[in-house]
Amino acid sequence: MAIRIGNGAGFWGDELSAPRRLVERGQLNYLTLEYLAELSMSILARQREKNPQLGYAGDFLEVLAPLIPALKQQPGLKLITNAGGMNPRGCVAQAARILSEAGLRDCRIAAVDGDNLLDSLADIQKSGCSLQHLDTGETLAHRLAVTSETKVVSANAYLGAKPIVDALDEGARIVITGRVADASLTVAPAVHEFGWRWDDWNRLAGASVAGHVIECGAQASGGYFSGWRDVNFHDLGFPIAELSEDGSCVITKAPVGGVVNRRTVVSQLVYEIGDPAHYLTPDVDVDFTTLELSEIGPDRVRLSGASGRPAPESYKVSLAYHDGYATSSQLLVYGPDCREKAQRCVEMIFERLRSSDCEPKERLVEFLGAGDGVPSNSASAVAPPELMLRIAVRDPRREVVERFTRQFAPLITGGPPGLAGYATARSDIRPVYAYWPTLISKSLVEPAVEVRSAHEWQQ
Numbered sequence: 001m002a003i004r005i006g007n008g009a010g011f012w013g014d015e016l017s018a019p020r021r022l023v024e025r026g027q028l029n030y031l032t033l034e035y036l037a038e039l040s041m042s043i044l045a046r047q048r049e050k051n052p053q054l055g056y057a058g059d060f061l062e063v064l065a066p067l068i069p070a071l072k073q074q075p076g077l078k079l080i081t082n083a084g085g086m087n088p089r090g091c092v093a094q095a096a097r098i099l100s101e102a103g104l105r106d107c108r109i110a111a112v113d114g115d116n117l118l119d120s121l122a123d124i125q126k127s128g129c130s131l132q133h134l135d136t137g138e139t140l141a142h143r144l145a146v147t148s149e150t151k152v153v154s155a156n157a158y159l160g161a162k163p164i165v166d167a168l169d170e171g172a173r174i175v176i177t178g179r180v181a182d183a184s185l186t187v188a189p190a191v192h193e194f195g196w197r198w199d200d201w202n203r204l205a206g207a208s209v210a211g212h213v214i215e216c217g218a219q220a221s222g223g224y225f226s227g228w229r230d231v232n233f234h235d236l237g238f239p240i241a242e243l244s245e246d247g248s249c250v251i252t253k254a255p256v257g258g259v260v261n262r263r264t265v266v267s268q269l270v271y272e273i274g275d276p277a278h279y280l281t282p283d284v285d286v287d288f289t290t291l292e293l294s295e296i297g298p299d300r301v302r303l304s305g306a307s308g309r310p311a312p313e314s315y316k317v318s319l320a321y322h323d324g325y326a327t328s329s330q331l332l333v334y335g336p337d338c339r340e341k342a343q344r345c346v347e348m349i350f351e352r353l354r355s356s357d358c359e360p361k362e363r364l365v366e367f368l369g370a371g372d373g374v375p376s377n378s379a380s381a382v383a384p385p386e387l388m389l390r391i392a393v394r395d396p397r398r399e400v401v402e403r404f405t406r407q408f409a410p411l412i413t414g415g416p417p418g419l420a421g422y423a424t425a426r427s428d429i430r431p432v433y434a435y436w437p438t439l440i441s442k443s444l445v446e447p448a449v450e451v452r453s454a455h456e457w458q459q
Helices: 018-025 038-050 059-073 088-101 118-126 140-146 162-169 184-194 201-214 217-221 262-269 338-355 398-405
Strands: 002-007 030-033 078-081 108-113 151-157 174-177 239-244 249-253 285-287 292-297 300-304 307-309 314-334 362-368 386-395 430-441 448-453
Touching: 002 184, 002 201, 018 030, 018 059, 030 059, 030 184, 038 151, 038 314, 038 430, 059 078, 059 088, 078 184, 088 108, 088 174, 108 162, 118 140, 118 151, 140 314, 140 430, 151 430, 162 174, 162 184, 162 448, 184 201, 184 239, 201 217, 201 239, 201 249, 201 262, 201 285, 201 300, 201 307, 217 239, 217 249, 217 262, 262 292, 262 300, 314 338, 314 398, 338 362, 338 386, 338 398, 386 398
Parallel strands: 002 030, 030 078, 078 174, 108 174
Antiparallel strands: 002 239, 108 448, 151 314, 239 249, 249 300, 285 307, 292 300, 314 386, 314 430, 362 386
């Protein structure tokens, strides 16, 4: 027995038509949609600050409507997504409206939350949890005391598969979560379908490997692949994991463009895993070093032999705090002496800012096209016919960043010749959200699951 789990989104902003094409051609039991990254949570938190009804990945609602015919024609198809972001229940309410209007008012939808820790941070710290930075060891309280204007804007624990399994056990056909570990979106249907125990470490590890391979969408089926010349990118097929009861899986794809082979799978397998002997998830500690891979047919790669150990006692927490303001501006500089001209422009900009006591705390100057994109000695020695001057700045003071945005236009008539690309508005000023990775005891987090029919969510 095997279940087919396809992932139709690798990030918030992925191709909107991919999920529909995947369910139409993939013969799936489950469709997963992965939308969240650390930056995404900060953006969603800011959205919800402006409008309490928002805070979820709106792309999901655009994806859901075209899936209605498949949901009607394939009664066994289920959908799991972390599109809920900072507001899973708000996302569920909008999804329920779409389903009800399409005649699926009895479709059972689950909201999974409890990951949002923002309102309980003070109590968490009082309990003795210092929320130390995973890399530096600095406590959150110390960091917040450094700058009086620093404010935490989001704090979300990476929940595991269990609340999703609870939702599926209660009859949910669509499960919408907040921040859940990416691989857990695939682990959950395996536990639900096969009845695995939560200490069945090797099987949980195998499902986690499958989830990790497909979580970034088309990266496992030819996207972002070093062998790109041999990939048919037209109608790129998104990946599918055929997961077996013993925890092994076969990675394949919808029968269209793209490619799945040992190289594409290995490329994704080692993507963002840290220690390959200890890939830590909320569900299991996975050892990738025992894995065996083999190509068993066209676009079919089998993975087996994953080893698992007991899951960590803590959840990882993705926390972000406001850390000033930033912007970036750019100009095209052309001519055989473009590098010298660009350097003169940089000097003029920052001399003027210093003279008005508005020099930014941080700056990044890049001569794109002259080797700064991927720095190397050979690239920087080349004299390009043109380059793109790009300058980014950050400062705690918004007025300093705003002053910087006013420095580019005067270069057009008061700087060296050979500048272009200035006929645009001043660059936007954006708040900076600094990332703070930390841990919290699982005992301090209470995942919540609620399952209702679409029409009940609207009452």
